[in-house]
Amino acid sequence: MANSKIVMGIDDIPMWASIDRHRLELQTCDDCGAIRYPPAPVCPKCLSEKATWTAVSGEGTIISWVVFHRKYFDDHPPPYNSTAVELDEGPIIVTQLQGDEPEGSWIGKRVRLGYAEHAGRTQHFARLIATPAGQA
Amino acid sequence: MTRNLSKVAAVVGVGHTDYRGDWTRVRAGEKPRDSVGYGADAFKAALADAGLQASDIDGLIVGPTTPYERLGEVLGLDVRWGGQADAMLGVIQACMAINAGLAEVVALVYGNNQRSGGANYGGDNAVGGASFLSYIYHAPWGFTSQGALYAMMFRRYMEETGLTSAELGEVAVAQRLHSSLNPNAIQQKRITVQDYVDSAFVCEPLHIFDYCLINDGGVALIVCEGERAKKIRKDPVTIHGVGRYDLNKGATSLEPRLTNYYLPAQQAVAEQVFGAAGIGPKDVSSMQVYDSFSCHIPLALEGYGYCKVGEAGRFMREHGISVERGLPVNTSGGHLSESYMQGWAHQVEAVRQVRGECGERQVKDCNYVHYSSDVAGKAVSIIYGR
Numbered sequence: 022m023a024n025s026k027i028v029m030g031i032d033d034i035p036m037w038a039s040i041d042r043h044r045l046e047l048q049t050c051d052d053c054g055a056i057r058y059p060p061a062p063v064c065p066k067c068l069s070e071k072a073t074w075t076a077v078s079g080e081g082t083i084i085s086w087v088v089f090h091r092k093y094f095d096d097h098p099p100p101y102n103s104t105a106v107e108l109d110e111g112p113i114i115v116t117q118l119q120g121d122e123p124e125g126s127w128i129g130k131r132v133r134l135g136y137a138e139h140a141g142r143t144q145h146f147a148r149l150i151a152t153p154a155g156q157a
Numbered sequence: 158m159t160r161n162l163s164k165v166a167a168v169v170g171v172g173h174t175d176y177r178g179d180w181t182r183v184r185a186g187e188k189p190r191d192s193v194g195y196g197a198d199a200f201k202a203a204l205a206d207a208g209l210q211a212s213d214i215d216g217l218i219v220g221p222t223t224p225y226e227r228l229g230e231v232l233g234l235d236v237r238w239g240g241q242a243d244a245m246l247g248v249i250q251a252c253m254a255i256n257a258g259l260a261e262v263v264a265l266v267y268g269n270n271q272r273s274g275g276a277n278y279g280g281d282n283a284v285g286g287a288s289f290l291s292y293i294y295h296a297p298w299g300f301t302s303q304g305a306l307y308a309m310m311f312r313r314y315m316e317e318t319g320l321t322s323a324e325l326g327e328v329a330v331a332q333r334l335h336s337s338l339n340p341n342a343i344q345q346k347r348i349t350v351q352d353y354v355d356s357a358f359v360c361e362p363l364h365i366f367d368y369c370l371i372n373d374g375g376v377a378l379i380v381c382e383g384e385r386a387k388k389i390r391k392d393p394v395t396i397h398g399v400g401r402y403d404l405n406k407g408a409t410s411l412e413p414r415l416t417n418y419y420l421p422a423q424q425a426v427a428e429q430v431f432g433a434a435g436i437g438p439k440d441v442s443s444m445q446v447y448d449s450f451s452c453h454i455p456l457a458l459e460g461y462g463y464c465k466v467g468e469a470g471r472f473m474r475e476h477g478i479s480v481e482r483g484l485p486v487n488t489s490g491g492h493l494s495e496s497y498m499q500g501w502a503h504q505v506e507a508v509r510q511v512r513g514e515c516g517e518r519q520v521k522d523c524n525y526v527h528y529s530s531d532v533a534g535k536a537v538s539i540i541y542g543r
Contacts, residue, residue, distance in 0.1 A: 023281040025296040058410050059294060065406065084415055085313040087305055088361040093280035097299035104298075105309055105415060113410040115295035115309075128316050144297050 024140045025094040032060035035074055041143050043136040045079060047112065048072035058112035079134040080150070081108040086118065086127045096140040106132055106147055119146045161433035162252040167386035167393035168541070169262075170209065170379035171505040172202025173341070176496040179373045180272075180343045188273040192223045193231050195375030196268030200232055203377035207389060209262070214379075216260025218247045220267030220501065228266055236260070244376075244500035245447075245530050245537035249399045251380040261382045267501045268375035276371070278302055289533050290409045304368055304450055308360040310414040311452040315362060320455065320470030322362065326353030328451035328486075329366035329493055331479035336490025338480070338518035343370055344494040367451040369492035376501035378508075394508045397436070397525065397540040400429030404534035413534045422536035423460025423529070430538040431461075434525070438462045441540075442523040443510050444484060445503040447530030448491040454478065457529045458486075460536070485520045500530055507541045 027037060032048075036059075039046035048057045050064040051071035063070050086104040089097070104118045104127065116134065123130050132147035174195050182189050190198065196219070204211060211232060217239040219225040225241045238260040242250050244267065251263040276284050279302025286293035292303060300309075314320065330350055336342035348366065356364045386393035402425035404413040413419055431437050438461055446457045455469030463484060464472035477483025489495040489506040496502050507526040509515050525542040 025299060025301070026281070027297050028290070028294050059290070085309045085316075087300075087308040087312060088358070089299060089305065090358040090361060091279075093301045094296070094299060101299055103295065103300035103305065103309070105411060113407070113412055113415060115298050115300045115411070117298045126316050128313065139297070142297070146298075 022092070022095050024096040027142065030060075032062055036060050039074065039076065040136065040145060043143070044076045045134060045145060046074040046076050047110075049075045056110050056112055058114060077108050077110050081106040081132055083118070083127045083130045083132060084113065104147060116145050116147045118148070120148045123149065161398065161429075162249070162256055162396070163398050163433045163435075164383055164395055165256045166252045166380050167383050167395045168378055168504070168508045169381045169386050169389045169393050170203040170207025171377070171508050172199045172204070172206055173376045173498070173502060173505055174198045174374045176341055176343050176372060176374050183273045183373055188270070189373065190268070190270065190375075192268040192270050192375075193228050194268065195270065195373060196220070196223050196228050196266045196377065197231055197375075199268065199375035199377035200264060200266045203264070203379050207379045209379060209389065213262050214264045216251065216254055216263035218242050218250055218263060218265045220244070220247070220269070220499070222269040222271070222499075223267060228268075232266070234264070238263075244504060245401075245528070245539065248378070248380065248396065248504060248539055249401065249537070252396055252399060255380070255382045261385060263380045265378040265380060266375070267377070267498065269499065270373050271497075272371050272373045278371070279305070291411060291533070294409050302360065304363055305360040306411070306414065307450040307452050308363040309411065310418060312362050313415055314418055314452070314456070318467045318470065323350050323354055324470035324474050325367065325451055325455070326350045327473040327478060328448070328454045329353050331477070332448070332487050332491050332494045334479050334481065335488050335518050336494035338516070339489050339495055342490040342495040343372060344490060363450060363452070366493070369449045369497040370494070372497055374496055374498055376498050376505060378504055392512055392543075394511045394541050395543065397542045398430040398433030399537075399539050400426040400433065401535070401537045402426045402429070403536070408534060418456050419531045419534050419536060420456070420460050420466065422534055423457065423531060426536045426538045427461045430527075430540055434540040434542070436525055436540070441484070441525050441527045443488055443520045443526045444486045445507050445526060445528045446487060446491070447500045447503065447532060448487055448493055449497075449532070451493060453531060454486055456531065460531070461527070461529060461538070480518050480520060488515065488518050488520060503528055504539070507539075511541050511543060
């Protein structure tokens, strides 16, 4: 067994550099405004190469989650979760919910990205956005 | 003019390795064969089933886990047309080649030593990562294995539709019933829904019984031009329709998995394949579904119109999906309980059901068998019949 690894394609390098600076920057198409995730050489909507790396707000909504009960990587001892979050800007990312977990279904819960050291690299995680008592 | 591949070709021979025997040997630490060896054994069995000689073969399609040239060399096959493809595309490509006059008798051969060779479907060096970025891209967050991708997909489906864990368990229970009636199947012991619910999670919400086996083996099919097929044997199994639709947009960010469960792809293929065959879901006697994970079954039932969208849980529980009641699905036991041959063994089962050779698990009056797969949003269907 080994630690999990980043898949670092040439288009991923600027994104991971931004994560090192504790923000998540993605390419916004200069021609049609579409946001790419994962990073890509051209815009899948209009095939334009022109794009500007822009930080996302870091807020989003959980759309699904799983809990691993089997060990696949040394740096992820089970049980642990992987969580799919739809960012407010549109892209769906996979991250890990840390801290408090919702009672019952996680779907629809609002989260904010944070950044932490993990296995010798910096990566994002999600935390529930605290809601005032009485509001779910 | 609408073109399709209906009745262009028929299956005249099927063959496979000894799944149970090799399972036992591999678990005892033996390496009975490599991928080429398993393919060779299956090819010989398929030739014998068809009553053909190797010299009758003029086309060769080899599975993705088996080297094309080496297999052709080992089997002594020089051919006028050849290629490499997965099970579903292999059958379609054979029909296309025959339709184009590029070949007349095509051997499809697959061998896989995935168990004895130690293939990993999750973690470091996960199989398939080179072709499907989603299999490896989210690894930094521990999100690995194809099972986890389907767990993520099906969690949302369950939350959205209310399908319960016990309802999903109907798949594993029915397929164990089938495998217990199949002497070739690796898993011979029946289970109950309670056994399923009580079983361990691998990636929650999926239990161990939702996962396919990982075993060694080989499968071969001989696909032949339709008129010649009738001269080769009295009961060739005709391919009445094929179809494919691929969802690639947003695949790595899991968008099609999580927003529509591949439904549009399956619906598009339903139109193609039922249109080509001139039948509908009501005419289908048995369905064979690529079941790397149990959740493929409810999604296929909805995608092809066997039940309403969002009602697969109720359909499986009330109507049934076994040879005992309802629509018999994966009558061999499938990947979960017979053998994980990546869709290849499902073609064999479809052919044998149409021929009426399935003994205790035989579907009565089996006129049409519908094969479906939706691996990573690449929906494919084939309809076999008399």
